[in-house]
Amino acid sequence: MGRKVSMVIPVYNESVNVGVILQAIRCEFKNLDYHYEVIFVDDGSSDDTLDLIKEQALTYDNVFYLRLSRNYGHQNALKAGLDNAKGDCVISMDGDMQHPPSLLPKMLAFWEQGFEVVYTRRLDTEGVGFFKKLSSKLFYKVINFISDVKMEDGVADFRLLDKKVVAKLKEFKETDLFLRGLVKWVGFNQVAIDYKAAQRHSGKTKYSLSRMIAFAVESVTSFSVRPLIFSVYLGFILSLLTILIYIPYLANAVMTKNHFPRWASILSLVAFFGGLNLTLIGIVGIYIGKLFMQSKARPNYIISETNKPIKEKIPAHDIVEF
Numbered sequence: 001m002g003r004k005v006s007m008v009i010p011v012y013n014e015s016v017n018v019g020v021i022l023q024a025i026r027c028e029f030k031n032l033d034y035h036y037e038v039i040f041v042d043d044g045s046s047d048d049t050l051d052l053i054k055e056q057a058l059t060y061d062n063v064f065y066l067r068l069s070r071n072y073g074h075q076n077a078l079k080a081g082l083d084n085a086k087g088d089c090v091i092s093m094d095g096d097m098q099h100p101p102s103l104l105p106k107m108l109a110f111w112e113q114g115f116e117v118v119y120t121r122r123l124d125t126e127g128v129g130f131f132k133k134l135s136s137k138l139f140y141k142v143i144n145f146i147s148d149v150k151m152e153d154g155v156a157d158f159r160l161l162d163k164k165v166v167a168k169l170k171e172f173k174e175t176d177l178f179l180r181g182l183v184k185w186v187g188f189n190q191v192a193i194d195y196k197a198a199q200r201h202s203g204k205t206k207y208s209l210s211r212m213i214a215f216a217v218e219s220v221t222s223f224s225v226r227p228l229i230f231s232v233y234l235g236f237i238l239s240l241l242t243i244l245i246y247i248p249y250l251a252n253a254v255m256t257k258n259h260f261p262r263w264a265s266i267l268s269l270v271a272f273f274g275g276l277n278l279t280l281i282g283i284v285g286i287y288i289g290k291l292f293m294q295s296k297a298r299p300n301y302i303i304s305e306t307n308k309p310i311k312e313k314i315p316a317h318d319i320v321e322f
């Protein structure tokens, strides 16, 4: 028998999908020579997702669940799964069948060839609206423009990580997690697989527009201080422009002794610099906020219930025992 594979699946109100994805995974592993475990991370679902997972866990002894004490978000749920996975490699995938389990053999084959990170690239999602497509394109364009870590279009949290990489990721104590970026950042031998994403098996997306915007801000501010530098440039250029605009007026006033309307110039200056200040303070504020959150060093999640022994080397502050 081969090495051990941990599957990590964050689920948030995915009741119908739990059984479906589990069956699909079982099917794939039937033809593969690996031990495997499936870890569902229930990210505070309010439907019967947890009950259905528990049912499966009774039937299959390689099915585990980690119930988070509330909804901590996809990234933190993933981290909880990674922290508690014991396999020689960990494969993370969404619980809605948008990440095809049929890619598993190919991912594992790359791993056997010595790749430590096998990530996947979504080519095109069937049945996904124009807006979501556009926003995801824009998302990567903006991130790559503004951020220090380059990311590829369509790379989601469907990937295989060798245990070496997982061990490194476990050491990360970032409050604001953006795993896609972190995985790219840690390096190692990486390889990509392209796939065509399917539609959600059931239910609807948990990423609303506001969540997507929050995600985009997260991905930039957790990887780059470039917005701070931008703001300095912006401030400098705007100030320069103001001076240039006012030079002719000033010259005119001096030469011809005609006054130009002072109220207009004062008003525009006040409004202009007021806006500029707000922008810059806002950007600085985001980073200060991050320092504040990080300085509290709160855990990324709290596990309230599990059928998995979680005593191993996980840093003590990640687990609150009940």
Ligand code: UDP
Pocket (backbone or CB within 6 Å): 009, 010, 011, 012, 013, 014, 043, 071, 072, 073, 074, 077, 093, 094, 095, 096, 098, 204, 205, 206, 207
């Ligand atoms: N998810 C989660 N916590 C959340 C939101 C989503 O664990 O707060 C899970 C969700 O159940 C799914 C995966 O993360 O398995 C991806 O979410 P979704 O399909 O809604 O995102 P999309 O595919 O639309 O980007």
Ligand code: MG
Pocket (backbone or CB within 6 Å): 094, 096, 098, 200, 205
């Ligand atoms: Mg999805």
